[in-house]
Amino acid sequence: EFNERNIRVSNGINADHPVGNGINAMQTCLDEKSGGKLKLTAFWGGALGGDLQATQALRSGVQEAVVTSSSPLVGIVPALGVFDLPFLFANSEEAYKVLDGKFGDMMNEKLDAAGLVNLAYWENGFRNLSNSVRPVNKWEDLQGMKVRVMQNNIFLDTFQNLGANATPMAFGEVFSALETKAIDAQENPYVTIDTSKFFEVQKYVTETNHAYTPFLFLFSKAIFNTYTPEEQTALRECAIVGRDEERKVIQELNKKSLEKIKAEGLEVNALSPEEQERIREKSMVVYEKHKAEIGADVVDGILSELKQIRGK
Amino acid sequence: MTLLVFIASLLGAMAIGVPVAFALMFCGVILMWFMGMFNSQIIAQNMIIGADTFTLLAIPFFILAGELMNSGGLSKRIIEFAIACVGHIRGGLGVVAIMAAVIMASISGSAAADTAALAAILIPMMAKAGYNVPRSGGLIASGGIIAPVIPPSMAFIVFGVAANVSITQLFMAGIVPGLIMGLSLVATWLVVVRKDNVAPLPKASATDRLSATGRALWALGMPVIILGGIKAGVVTPTEAAVIAAAYALFVGMVVYRELKPKDLPRVILQAAKTTSIIMFLVCAALVSAWLITAANIPAEVTRYIAPLIDRPKLLMFVIMLLILVVGTALDLTPTILILTPVLMPIIKQAGIDPVYFGVLFIMNCCIGLITPPVGVVLNVVSGVGRIPLGKVVTGILPFLAAQICVLMLLVLFPDIVIVPARWLH
Amino acid sequence: MQKTIDLFYKFLELLLIFLLSGMALMVFVNVVLRYAFNSGLTVSDEMSRYFFVWLTFIGAVVGFREYGHMGVETVVALFGRKGRIVCMIVSNLVIIGCSGIFFWGTWKQLPINASMSAPVTGLSMAWVYGIGFFTGAGCVIIALERLVRLVTGRVTEKELAAFAGEDMSLEHLSERG
Numbered sequence A: 001e002f003n004e005r006n007i008r009v010s011n012g013i014n015a016d017h018p019v020g021n022g023i024n025a026m027q028t029c030l031d032e033k034s035g036g037k038l039k040l041t042a043f044w045g046g047a048l049g050g051d052l053q054a055t056q057a058l059r060s061g062v063q064e065a066v067v068t069s070s071s072p073l074v075g076i077v078p079a080l081g082v083f084d085l086p087f088l089f090a091n092s093e094e095a096y097k098v099l100d101g102k103f104g105d106m107m108n109e110k111l112d113a114a115g116l117v118n119l120a121y122w123e124n125g126f127r128n129l130s131n132s133v134r135p136v137n138k139w140e141d142l143q144g145m146k147v148r149v150m151q152n153n154i155f156l157d158t159f160q161n162l163g164a165n166a167t168p169m170a171f172g173e174v175f176s177a178l179e180t181k182a183i184d185a186q187e188n189p190y191v192t193i194d195t196s197k198f199f200e201v202q203k204y205v206t207e208t209n210h211a212y213t214p215f216l217f218l219f220s221k222a223i224f225n226t227y228t229p230e231e232q233t234a235l236r237e238c239a240i241v242g243r244d245e246e247r248k249v250i251q252e253l254n255k256k257s258l259e260k261i262k263a264e265g266l267e268v269n270a271l272s273p274e275e276q277e278r279i280r281e282k283s284m285v286v287y288e289k290h291k292a293e294i295g296a297d298v299v300d301g302i303l304s305e306l307k308q309i310r311g312k
Numbered sequence B: 001m002t003l004l005v006f007i008a009s010l011l012g013a014m015a016i017g018v019p020v021a022f023a024l025m026f027c028g029v030i031l032m033w034f035m036g037m038f039n040s041q042i043i044a045q046n047m048i049i050g051a052d053t054f055t056l057l058a059i060p061f062f063i064l065a066g067e068l069m070n071s072g073g074l075s076k077r078i079i080e081f082a083i084a085c086v087g088h089i090r091g092g093l094g095v096v097a098i099m100a101a102v103i104m105a106s107i108s109g110s111a112a113a114d115t116a117a118l119a120a121i122l123i124p125m126m127a128k129a130g131y132n133v134p135r136s137g138g139l140i141a142s143g144g145i146i147a148p149v150i151p152p153s154m155a156f157i158v159f160g161v162a163a164n165v166s167i168t169q170l171f172m173a174g175i176v177p178g179l180i181m182g183l184s185l186v187a188t189w190l191v192v193v194r195k196d197n198v199a200p201l202p203k204a205s206a207t208d209r210l211s212a213t214g215r216a217l218w219a220l221g222m223p224v225i226i227l228g229g230i231k232a233g234v235v236t237p238t239e240a241a242v243i244a245a246a247y248a249l250f251v252g253m254v255v256y257r258e259l260k261p262k263d264l265p266r267v268i269l270q271a272a273k274t275t276s277i278i279m280f281l282v283c284a285a286l287v288s289a290w291l292i293t294a295a296n297i298p299a300e301v302t303r304y305i306a307p308l309i310d311r312p313k314l315l316m317f318v319i320m321l322l323i324l325v326v327g328t329a330l331d332l333t334p335t336i337l338i339l340t341p342v343l344m345p346i347i348k349q350a351g352i353d354p355v356y357f358g359v360l361f362i363m364n365c366c367i368g369l370i371t372p373p374v375g376v377v378l379n380v381v382s383g384v385g386r387i388p389l390g391k392v393v394t395g396i397l398p399f400l401a402a403q404i405c406v407l408m409l410l411v412l413f414p415d416i417v418i419v420p421a422r423w424l425h
Numbered sequence C: 001m002q003k004t005i006d007l008f009y010k011f012l013e014l015l016l017i018f019l020l021s022g023m024a025l026m027v028f029v030n031v032v033l034r035y036a037f038n039s040g041l042t043v044s045d046e047m048s049r050y051f052f053v054w055l056t057f058i059g060a061v062v063g064f065r066e067y068g069h070m071g072v073e074t075v076v077a078l079f080g081r082k083g084r085i086v087c088m089i090v091s092n093l094v095i096i097g098c099s100g101i102f103f104w105g106t107w108k109q110l111p112i113n114a115s116m117s118a119p120v121t122g123l124s125m126a127w128v129y130g131i132g133f134f135t136g137a138g139c140v141i142i143a144l145e146r147l148v149r150l151v152t153g154r155v156t157e158k159e160l161a162a163f164a165g166e167d168m169s170l171e172h173l174s175e176r177g
Ligand code: NA
Pocket: B104, B105, B106, B107, B108, B109, B110, B146, B147, B148, B149, B150, B151, B152, B153
């Protein structure tokens, strides 16, 4: 029941990212289950096009798979905007419970309706803020700071709402913009701050944990439906094996990157629990503003599920 | 085998006269069919995604700036300025041509347009002064091809997007090699011109010189804005391009008053047409680039040249020879677009600096613009200067040789490119 | 009939001028806003890109009509009249095939693009990617008309010269490098 399949997996990131470890673990698992018949061929650094382009190729049945962050896909599945909402998850355990549970399944159904099979939620990591002006201990410290954000309305509103001057900018231009002080701050996971050498041009890092946008391991529904049930099961199970490995590696790397950032002499601080609560409350207007386009059921659904988790 | 199918279908279609853009689509169709994955959506999606890229927006704006520079009288002021500076020395008009070519290169990215402006003004002057006309034409053609090497450069933008290399870094890395190209031409010119019996121009008086400089000052401000803005990180290349266009418009209309409002539609339309010709080609190339990647052709090529991977200089030498050969028959943009997806993975694997490679690659493609049988800049000089094509080709030989020597020098000593690039960035 | 066609291309040229000016204006205003007033229009980033797509693919048809797309004419130029006609017939067949596939692919992709909206403006991507209909159909029609004239022996010498890359204007040369 296993046929020879060459599965092209497109990635925007490079092969040395923990996703690479995840794909290797997934391949080992697939080799065992399929006797070497299911082969993953990974393309790195956007060699097969950007995440959005690759996702569209999946929907038209041109390409098999992509590992992409949820943010670029809101134009296709507006509900994915829920993961862009600020200060949604407090820690990774919460994220795992929500994503690997009922709520994750509900989002998978929405992706399925758009022609995309989500095999598993991989990890991209919490996003944190770095800047060259002052330590950020409360949201008021962001006042007037020029912060680079992704081209994404929720991120723009989040930082504008906190009094910052949010500027959308292509990732490739961020380093020199920080260096020349054209912008003061940027927000990315520690691993990115490390690998993109932003620490060379920044002084302060604040563990804001303001967004956790997961990676999705998406498969083309048109192609997935032509596979045998055994092949489908193997892919689903092995994507979870890969997920666990990737999450493990990225957590370790995150710690290492933070150590390196500290060793480079940057001042790292975390928001106190009270300030964390204040910034979260301050950000609730962003939830209200984008609730309609994301879908009220989705936003309320995740909030009630989080309440349940936190209540235990 | 896939590589063979790719080359054969592309060359076959081009040989029977199919425009390169359609030939690239055709070879994409053949590749899909050969790989057993024919799907018309691959063509449709990749075609359009190519133009949906913010970085490439710099192309129409730089083209527009170049068109405005030539219609707005900026080129004329630059040439007059060069004449006032160096016109009086022995072989002066040739030196003027190169000096003006370098300055114009720092404003425009089009070799053909720059060459046309230079040839229109300087070839009649050089003929009158008694210089060997074909040789003068050859010099101007070889000076014109500096335009894509010194920023701004459409060629660097296309390469940067196709190879995923920083355009700002490419721009900064192109400056010194472009100047070296210019110097090598001046040196060659001063040697070969000794045979010509020419009376040098009278030396311009200090006041003449000052007034020529004053008139050219507005034009000379443009490279400062473009490079300064990008270097300081104040603007992205796309923003710099649009500022350059606005500046050229202002200078041409308000300061020099050579550009009339009624000329504007014509100038903009020409820039728009040039843009779509280049961009349609870029888009078609992205179709075949996607299929080249999906078919893993670079891995196939790497197998053939595996012994060279550990010897980067030898590898560079072989690749440069290959590009010289391809460049005899193919224009600048198609060469970049066809070869980049095949060569880039090899360059990375061999550990060659992609910015360094990009500069030499573009320089080499530019040399292709003056090599027969297909050499656009040759045609421009022949047309504008009214010199038979064959004679331009003879006239160009010493300068062609000089530029190939510069290229080889940079292959042997990569630091000539890498060190100043690092310093400028 | 010819008048109507010429008028149509005049309209396309006006459209090209509008698109390029519009793009330049949007990006320029954004730069000024960003550096002078510390603000910006997020819309212009996106809209200028879509203008660029339309400019490219409308201009591609206009360029095709004027024999503006660059080719390698070295081999074709070696042939006599008959040889050139044969090459031109085959070449137009190839173009019809490719443009037809482009059109067909755009049609098959339409549902996917219609169900995706632009992040900032919310514009349906069918408007952007649908330009493939225009370019695909435009090139097929132009090439078909040429094919008919080639087969019925009504092709002009001027066209054959243009096909073989002879007598190129300065504008055409500057489009090539
Ligand atoms: Na230039």
